[in-house]
Amino acid sequence: MPDPFQLRRVRVERSPLEVFEQFLRRRGKRMTRQRRLIIDQIFTHHDHFDADELLAHLQEMINKRLVSRPTVYRTLSDLVAAGLLRRMSIGGRSVYEYQYGYPSHDHLFCQGCNQLSEFQSPAMEKLCDRVARQYDFQVLGHRLFVIGICARCRAAGRTPEEQTEAPGPFLR
Amino acid sequence: MPDPFQLRRVRVERSPLEVFEQFLRRRGKRMTRQRRLIIDQIFTHHDHFDADELLAHLQEMINKRLVSRPTVYRTLSDLVAAGLLRRMSIGGRSVYEYQYGYPSHDHLFCQGCNQLSEFQSPAMEKLCDRVARQYDFQVLGHRLFVIGICARCRAAGRTPEEQTEAPGPFLR
DNA sequence: GTGACTGCAAAGTCTTTGCACGCGG
DNA sequence: CCGCGTGCAAAGACTTTGCAGTCAC
Numbered sequence: 001m002p003d004p005f006q007l008r009r010v011r012v013e014r015s016p017l018e019v020f021e022q023f024l025r026r027r028g029k030r031m032t033r034q035r036r037l038i039i040d041q042i043f044t045h046h047d048h049f050d051a052d053e054l055l056a057h058l059q060e061m062i063n064k065r066l067v068s069r070p071t072v073y074r075t076l077s078d079l080v081a082a083g084l085l086r087r088m089s090i091g092g093r094s095v096y097e098y099q100y101g102y103p104s105h106d107h108l109f110c111q112g113c114n115q116l117s118e119f120q121s122p123a124m125e126k127l128c129d130r131v132a133r134q135y136d137f138q139v140l141g142h143r144l145f146v147i148g149i150c151a152r153c154r155a156a157g158r159t160p161e162e163q164t165e166a167p168g169p170f171l172r
Numbered sequence: 173m174p175d176p177f178q179l180r181r182v183r184v185e186r187s188p189l190e191v192f193e194q195f196l197r198r199r200g201k202r203m204t205r206q207r208r209l210i211i212d213q214i215f216t217h218h219d220h221f222d223a224d225e226l227l228a229h230l231q232e233m234i235n236k237r238l239v240s241r242p243t244v245y246r247t248l249s250d251l252v253a254a255g256l257l258r259r260m261s262i263g264g265r266s267v268y269e270y271q272y273g274y275p276s277h278d279h280l281f282c283q284g285c286n287q288l289s290e291f292q293s294p295a296m297e298k299l300c301d302r303v304a305r306q307y308d309f310q311v312l313g314h315r316l317f318v319i320g321i322c323a324r325c326r327a328a329g330r331t332p333e334e335q336t337e338a339p340g341p342f343l344r
Numbered sequence: 345g346t347g348a349c350t351g352c353a354a355a356g357t358c359t360t361t362g363c364a365c366g367c368g369g
Numbered sequence: 370c371c372g373c374g375t376g377c378a379a380a381g382a383c384t385t386t387g388c389a390g391t392c393a394c
Contacts, residue, residue, distance in 0.1 A: 028372095028373080029373070029374085030367085030368050030369070030372095030373060030374070031368080031369095032367080032368070032373090032374060032375080033367095033368095034374080034375070035374090050358090051358080051359080052358085065376085067375090067376095068375065068376045068377075069359090069376090069377095070359090070360075070361085070375075070376070070377085071374080071375060071376075073358095073359060073360070074360090074374085074375090089261050089264060092261060092264065092266070092357080092358075092383085092384085093357085093358060093359090094264070094358085094359080106303075108304070108307060108309050110309075111312065119303065119306075119307060121299070121303050123299055123303075124299060124303065127293070127295055127296060127299055128316075128318050131278075131291065131293050131295075131296065131318065132280070132318050132320060134291075135280060135289075135291060135322075135323075136322075136323040137280050137282075137318065137320050137321070137322055137323065138320045138321040138322075138326060139318055139319070139320040140283065140319050140320040140321070141319045141320070142316065142317060142318045142319055143315075143316070143317045143319065144300075144314065144315070144316045144317075145314060145315045145316075146300050146303065146304050146309065146311055146314045147311070147312050147313045147314060147315065148304060148309050148310045148311040148312040148313070149309070149310040149312070150307075150308075150309055150310075151307075151308040151309065154310060200347095200348080201348070201349085202347095202348060202349070202392085202393050202394070203393080204348090204349060204350080204392080204393070205392090205393095206349080206350070207349090222383095223383080223384080224383085237351085239350090239351095240350065240351045240352075241351090241352095241384090242350075242351070242352085242384090242385075242386085243349080243350060243351075245383095245384060245385070246349085246350090246385090264358085264359080264382080264383075265382085265383060265384090266383085266384085345394105346393105346394095347392100347393095347394100348391100348392090348393080348394100349390105349391080349392075349393085350389105350390085350391075350392090351388100351389100351390090351391100352387105352388090352389095352390105353386100353387095353388095354385100354386085354387085354388105355384105355385080355386070355387090356383105356384080356385070356386085357382100357383085357384085357385095358381105358382090358383090358384105359380105359381080359382085359383105360379105360380080360381070360382095361378100361379085361380070361381085362377100362378095362379085362380090363376100363377090363378095363379105364375100364376100364377095365374105365375085365376090365377105366373105366374085366375075366376100367372100367373090367374080367375090368371105368372100368373080368374090369370105369371095369372105369373100
């Protein structure tokens with residue numbers, strides 16, 4: 001059985017830092033100490049994360065007053081604009097994941113543990129394209145969340161919390 | 173070419189109001205004038221909407237002080253809990269759509285006009301199930317957003333705004 | 345009559361913005 | 370040195386909550 005938790009990066013020619021530097025240069029923007037810190041922190045992890053989690057990882061730097069909250073938010077937006085990250089939303093907050101150097105994938109969302117995991121499915125890509133063609137819709141990408149209960153939670157007898165908050169996708 | 177904009181309700185035995193009344197009764201809750209107003213307003217429209225849009229439709233009632241903002245929010249949550257609505261998020265806000273008496277479907281999201289439309293694809297349902305089985309994941313449902321440009325926007329030469337905000341899904 | 349519901353105002357969360365200073369190129 | 374970037378504080382957008390009066394049952 002394939003493990004959905006282990007997508008590996010695809011090989012890319014330039015490092016995220018290089019890509020970002022070029023992005024900044026093209027726009028007459030600057031590479032700063034803060035931006036470098038944030039990129040380092042992000043691209044040494046392989047996760048879905050939100051600004052707060054990133055801030056937690058940067059906590060030490062924040063304590064040392066090396067990065068501030070607004071700068072983290074601003075940089076995250078820049079990284080999305082640069083195509084390095086993708087932004088989603090879960091539970092009303094923005095959540096980010098790798099885009100550059102990371103394979104296209106879909107998500108499994110477990111209602112037992114609220115974990116987001118990933119899987120790849122070429123068939124899914126094809127089906128999206130086929131459906132879109134039917135509706136004369138030019139596809140730029142897609143977001144799929146399969147919602148349910150993971151094996152671990154089922155084994156633990158953990159059932160979804162009451163449907164007070166039904167899972168639902170979010171575009172931004 | 174099928175029109176994605178025209179899903180029609182499926183026939184159901186009980187009206188949304190009846191379902192909600194039963195839901196309330198079972199929980200020792202009460203059917204109030206406000207809740208009736210909100211349900212009426214919602215189930216005479218066929219849309220995706222958020223609390224503010226609903227509030228706008230209820231504006232007259234609000235002006236007359238017949239419903240308040242917190243009550244709208246509270247009732248929307250109740251309707252989700254009752255299985256009448258589904259909640260998603262777009263752009264950082266909760267967005268609702270029909271659940272009860274409405275067929276299962278997926279979404280096309282146009283980056284040109286930010287319109288959300290719907291389509292049905294049995295193949296998609298099957299594929300989700302098949303993929304989930306592979307990962308030993310018990311499926312409760314899924315959310316799919318195909319992101320791109322609709323025919324109308326393409327014809328109008330409208331391209332997506334710059335990737336400042338990449339579309340991304342949102343679970344809640 | 346009892347206790348759930350409402351409206352109001354206020355608080356909470358997450359995110360963005362205005363502004364003066366600091367620093368990259 | 371020019372002007373972009375940062376940090377601070379404050380504002381903003383959306384949603385939730387505490388509380389006292391009101392209304393459904």
